Amino acid sequence: MREPSRLRQPVLDWYSENARDLPWRRPDATPWGVLVSEIMLQQTPVARVLPIWTDWMARWPTPGHLAAQPPGEAVRHWGRLGYPRRALRLHGCAQAIEAHHGGVVPSDYATLRALPGIGDYTAAAVASFAYGGSHAVLDTNVRRVLARAVQGDEYPPNSTTAAERKLAEALIPPLGAARWAVAVMELGALVCTARAPRCADCPITAQCAWRLAGKPAYEGPARKGQTYAGTDRQCRGRLLAVLRQAHGPVPKAALDVVWHDPVQRERALDGLLADGLAEALDGDTFQLPA
DNA sequence: AAGACGTGGCG
DNA sequence: TCGCCAAGTCT
Numbered sequence: 328m329r330e331p332s333r334l335r336q337p338v339l340d341w342y343s344e345n346a347r348d349l350p351w352r353r354p355d356a357t358p359w360g361v362l363v364s365e366i367m368l369q370q371t372p373v374a375r376v377l378p379i380w381t382d383w384m385a386r387w388p389t390p391g392h393l394a395a396q397p398p399g400e401a402v403r404h405w406g407r408l409g410y411p412r413r414a415l416r417l418h419g420c421a422q423a424i425e426a427h428h429g430g431v432v433p434s435d436y437a438t439l440r441a442l443p444g445i446g447d448y449t450a451a452a453v454a455s456f457a458y459g460g461s462h463a464v465l466d467t468n469v470r471r472v473l474a475r476a477v478q479g480d481e482y483p484p485n486s487t488t489a490a491e492r493k494l495a496e497a498l499i500p501p502l503g504a505a506r507w508a509v510a511v512m513e514l515g516a517l518v519c520t521a522r523a524p525r526c527a528d529c530p531i532t533a534q535c536a537w538r539l540a541g542k543p544a545y546e547g548p549a550r551k552g553q554t555y556a557g558t559d560r561q562c563r564g565r566l567l568a569v570l571r572q573a574h575g576p577v578p579k580a581a582l583d584v585v586w587h588d589p590v591q592r593e594r595a596l597d598g599l600l601a602d603g604l605a606e607a608l609d610g611d612t613f614q615l616p617a
Numbered sequence: 618a619a620g621a622c623g624t625g626g627c628g
Numbered sequence: 629t630c631g632c633c634a635a636g637t638c639t
Contacts (some may be wrong), residue, residue, distance in 0.1 A: 368635040375625075375634090409623035409634095416637085432628070446637045468633045486618085513634065521633060552631065555623075564623055601621095 331498050334531055335458050335475060335507060341530035342510035347519065349373065350381065351456075352509070358432035358457035360384055365449045366417045367455075371409055373516075379408050391430050399615025402604060411567060413602055415616075417442025434458040447487075452508075461504035463495035468515025469508070473498075475519060479536035481545040482521075562586050562595040563604075566608035570605055576612045 350356065353366035363383055367376045383404060387393040393401065398418045405414035422440045424432060432453070433439050440450040454460035466601070470483035473494055483491065500507050518525045526532050537543070555561055565585040570577055588593040596613075599605040606616045 365635065368632055370622090370636055371624080372626080372634045407624060409625085410636090412622070413637090440637060444637065452635070464635090467633090468635065486621090516635080551630090553622090553633090554631095558621095560622060561624095598622095 334498065335451060335500055337530035338510050338514055339507065340505075340515055341379040342506070346509075347373075347517075350377075350384075356457075357389075358434070358453070359388075359390055362420065362432050362449075362453050363417065365452045366413050366420075366444055367408060367411070369413060369449070375408060379404075379406055384577070387421075389430065390421040390424040390432065393418060394425040397615075398603065398617045399553055399617055402615050403574075405569070406569070411604055412567035412602060413444055420445070432457065434460070436460065436462060455505040455508050459505050461499055462498060462508070463492055464508035465495050466492060466512060466515075468512045468519075469495065471521060472511050472515045473475070474521045475524075476531055476535045479539060479540045480547075481541075481543070482547065482550075484492050484547065485550060505560035537544065559591060559595050559598065562588075562591055563599055566592070566596055566599060567604060570615050571615060573614070576608050579611045579613065584615065 334388070349364075350362050360380075363374065364380055367380055367383075384406065387396070396418075398415055401414040401418040402411055405411050407415075423442055424430060428438070433442070434454060434457070435456045436450050439453050440443050440447070445453070451460075451462035451464045452466070454463055455462050465487055467483075470487065470491060473491065474483040476481045477494060491517055498507070514529070518529050526535070526538055529535065532538055566582050569582055569585055573581075581597065583589075583592065586595070596605070600607060603616055605613050
């Protein structure tokens with residue numbers, strides 16, 4: 328990018344006019360609120376996160392509040408957000424923050440990155456959005472916008488490459504890195520979408536390499552389609568739903584009725600136990616982890 | 618390093 | 629209808 332500002336300024340101006348009013352973006356949002364939102368937003372649409380986040384923050388307004396609860400309560404109030412191991416990891420974050428960081432969400436990337444469930448993206452996002460840090464924030468939205476606008480490809484590579492990271496870092500403005508990061512993400516989420524991009528509403532359509540090339544179809548390897556019906560994942564979801572709603576010990580018979588195949592059912596239950604999402608009181612009774 | 622890991626809405 | 633996709637992380 329010879330002139331990063333050719334890309335940045337229009338996106339920043341667009342964001343000023345089109346940013347959604349999300350609670351974790353408001354001035355009164357705490358670093359804890361930002362961290363909670365980022366974990367919840369992993370692979371999960373904003374609309375589904377909103378009500379869970381609101382309930383969660385009212386219930387546990389600080390890491391200390393959550394850390395004082397058994398992990399099963401985090402899993403219970405995670406509801407049907409999906410990927411419930413995130414609830415366990417968020418609980419782990421709260422405990423680590425209490426035990427090792429004085430109850431304060433860390434502000435530097437490396438410390439955040441060491442917390443459970445916090446990878447490259449989330450560490451960069453929390454450091455940027457909660458503390459105004461300057462990092463390359465590479466999520467699926469940003470990767471797609473850069474793939475199109477700069478590389479001229481419809482989609483980014485299947486996994487993040489060094490080239491993508493280098494490009495993202497080159498685009499970080501000297502001032503206002505966090506606002507730039509959230510602005511590109513928002514553009515990817517609202518306009519430069521995966522399926523049917525709204526190029527007519529795009530602030531950088533004039534300089535978008537992909538559009539200028541005539542929107543050539545994606546050529547890379549097919550992205551892995553995720554099946555769900557009939558999988559262990561679906562089975563685990565059914566079993567965990569029973570435990571979540573139970574508010575107490577659940578006899579095995581109550582789990583047996585939600586999945587027909589006993590082999591798969593046993594495997595899924597063992598998986599939940601191994602993951603710490605459930606625990607056995609005895610051989611025949613189960614509950615969320617206390 | 619490919620695959621596991623939830624769930625539901627949309628085109 | 630049904631496959632694709634959503635602010636990824638971990639092993």
